[in-house]
Amino acid sequence: MIGKSASGQSGKAAPQTRIQRAKREAILEAGLTVFSEAGFRGATLDRIASEAGLSKPNLLYYYPSKEAIYEALLRGLLETWLDPLQAIDPMGEPVEELLGYVRRKLQMSRDFPRQSRLFANEIVQGAPRIMPVLEGELRGMVDRLAMVIEGWIAEGRLAPVDPRHLMFSVWSLTQHYADFDVQVRAVLNADDPYPGAETHLELLFRRLLTP
Template structure:
């Protein structure tokens, strides 16, 4: 007690087992949400996918919304990591090439996360709009300023930096959100893991050749 005030107790740290249970629930929820969307998913489905009882799950998360919010925050942190690495000190074409490849690696390694994000956006982003208008917009504004700096320095041609970023998002995430279509159209000879390297080479040429100064 200090000056008549009682200090609030420090929050209790989760045990290893509690952390593992939460991770198990979130992994199961990712599978369920990415397949069914938020509205089509239930606590019962998530509990079944996690291999635990519904009361046990509710000990860790009180509502479906709490699970979804935690997943989306983790997803946004992961999804924005490649853009954060775009460095204004580096060579623009090298930096953009690395960004394209990192985004394709995410399409390859995190397809469920991409579908979960796409489902939320298609519904109007009712549960993550504060994240989009806050953290996401702030980061994109920052990197758009980097691209504008490259343009002013004559390192790349003048273009709209926001639509450049949108175009990279659209083309790279296509390989996650429409992977079934991509593999079916490419066929067995080209639809294997090599499709991501083929995509990287094509997108590098598409974007970087168009950005090189005359």
Template sequence: MNIQPPRTRIQRKNTKTILNAALQVFSQHGFRGATLDQIAREAGLSKPNLLYYFPSKEAIHVTLLSQLMDTWLDPLREMKPEGDPVEELLGYVRRKLQMSRDFPLESRLFANEIVQGAPRMQEVLATDLKALVDEKVVIIRGWAKSGQIADVDPHHLIFSIWALTQHYADFDVQIHAVLGPGRDPFAEAEAFLRVLFTRLLAPA
């Protein structure tokens, strides 16, 4: 889908406004439940004005997902083979938790897409994401083989990090309802996950 990049300051501003509005709408209603009318209303623009920038709801959604995916991969890219293995993995846990804290709407957008079968992200998941995970799996296996960490399944280690960090964005309402006021779930989670993964990764 070929979307021409905006050229003027007003075009850049309106494009950003539309994408921010769409993020709110998609993260709340999912792709199927969201409408162009809702996005236009959230953006404070008319529907014809919105359609000047994006030809369809899918074009907006694909643009958001494309921007998100690159950001989503950055924390895993930062894991370095030459670093201390436990600290490199704990650093990844911390960065993923920070993303859940700082980008909760983006996390829910991604989760909604995956739950629906990833119809607009299958190619990226099977290429960019898989290639990066495969690269890090080799590193983790090497650490385990050399005895620097416990012999854990690298794929399921990464899956568990995703599950235990993204949960704090995707189920934010539930977490706050259970914890009650006055508690910082992210600070508590970081301390808890550090202990959990330190023990898991400790060599036998």
């Protein structure tokens, strides 16, 4: 039997109030901070609730478990992470399209460092919650991009590279600045490493990709 929502419409969930949306956002923001610092195993509901400024029972009203908060964060993160890959235009100029991807990935490390660390922690743990996405959607997107890159190479518009290892290089060289932020800033003795990183990575990949 299908129940009725508070709005009286059969089968439809009641819309969230502004306060409910704000509390969910506060919980996710707090969860992002705690998970990115402590990892999934080290995070606790008590710490997330405290970070969100809520009582634990209040938090549990919105999310029934630590796993539910973590999985909600990962779903949003995966959408954000895949968008720059989808923005590569097969009809564009090959080197510039790939350099644009490098810039977008570096900008994500600058703007979303906690998300990057959350993703890295999940991968280090063996990706138990996102393996289907990695083996399905992500692999499919990389396979399609690999065909585009191989076509560009065959046309003489791109230097010969292994498309998949090229993606690994982009991911590792850009996400390093978020995942190892403390080390980067300590070695550079700089408050903002990103202008220099963008210049270096553009030079590196332009030399690699230009035929």
